[in-house]
Amino acid sequence: MSSAGLSKYGQVPSGYSPEEWEARCDLAACYRLVELYGWSDLFGTHISLRVPGTDHFLLNPYGMLFGEITASSLIKVDQDGNTIGDSDYPINPAGFTIHSAVHMSSHKLNAVLHTHTRAGNAVACMKEGLLPYHQKALTIIPFVAYHDYESVALDHSERERLVEHLGDGRILVLRNHGLLTVGETIAEAFFFMFRMEMACQYQVDMLSCGRELQPPTQEVQDYTIEMGKKLYGKGGTASKNQQWGAMIRKLERDVGTDWRE
Numbered sequence: 039m040s041s042a043g044l045s046k047y048g049q050v051p052s053g054y055s056p057e058e059w060e061a062r063c064d065l066a067a068c069y070r071l072v073e074l075y076g077w078s079d080l081f082g083t084h085i086s087l088r089v090p091g092t093d094h095f096l097l098n099p100y101g102m103l104f105g106e107i108t109a110s111s112l113i114k115v116d117q118d119g120n121t122i123g124d125s126d127y128p129i130n131p132a133g134f135t136i137h138s139a140v141h142m143s144s145h146k147l148n149a150v151l152h153t154h155t156r157a158g159n160a161v162a163c164m165k166e167g168l169l170p171y172h173q174k175a176l177t178i179i180p181f182v183a184y185h186d187y188e189s190v191a192l193d194h195s196e197r198e199r200l201v202e203h204l205g206d207g208r209i210l211v212l213r214n215h216g217l218l219t220v221g222e223t224i225a226e227a228f229f230f231m232f233r234m235e236m237a238c239q240y241q242v243d244m245l246s247c248g249r250e251l252q253p254p255t256q257e258v259q260d261y262t263i264e265m266g267k268k269l270y271g272k273g274g275t276a277s278k279n280q281q282w283g284a285m286i287r288k289l290e291r292d293v294g295t296d297w298r299e
Contacts, residue, residue: 057090062109064224065096066297073104079154084133087224088148095141099127108299139197147220149227157238158217170259174237177266183207187214209234225282
């Protein structure tokens with residue numbers, strides 16, 4: 039295959055700009071990481087990433103497992119859900135509704151990650167939502183918002199409400215459904231999902247113990263919430279997500295590099 043130049047992932051196949059190929063590789067890597075961490079739900083969830091400099095975004099082929107997805111297999115769509123280019127697979131229509139809502143609402147929110155994990159759904163079904171009982175929850179609570187369940191996301195009118203409820207947040211609890219994270223980069227969306235998923239797992243574990251719980255004092259809760267804003271908010275020390283390179287190296291060690299194909 040002829041090359042269209044170089045990217046941070048090596049030679050760029052013909053037909054892609056270096057920017058699009060890097061986006062494809064990053065997104066394919068995220069799909070493989072979601073599979074590696076056990077967050078996938080066969081074909082039922084989805085991750086999207088904007089093609090840099092365009093209003094197009096990339097979605098998974100509806101019919102490929104997350105562990106099969108490669109950079110070149112990702113499907114490019116416009117904001118009306120029209121497929122750009124050829125694919126043997128369709129896209130998930132519910133996935134288009136959810137992801138297009140975010141991508142159409144902001145040119146800064148380039149990445150959207152949606153899961154149906156056991157712990158995430160457990161918390162999504164709890165009236166109280168995420169509880170402020172431990173550090174993992176307290177530091178992300180400033181970024182968490184909630185959206186009430188409206189059935190399978192096929193009604194495009196829901197997009198307006200999804201965006202309204204997300205607001206300036208980075209994590210949206212889809213009540214009775216699952217979790218959604220967004221970011222300016224795929225790394226930001228991934229790490230917010232990692233933090234939220236761990237917080238949900240902690241919550242499910244602590245509530246299953248049948249023991250009296252010891253919450254932090256209100257003063258400590260407030261202080262830690264403010265610290266979370268500084269850590270993960272715009273310009274915060276942990277907001278640059280410089281650990282993404284380490285996740286790519288982990289992926290290369292654990293599953294190889296075929297996702298770059």
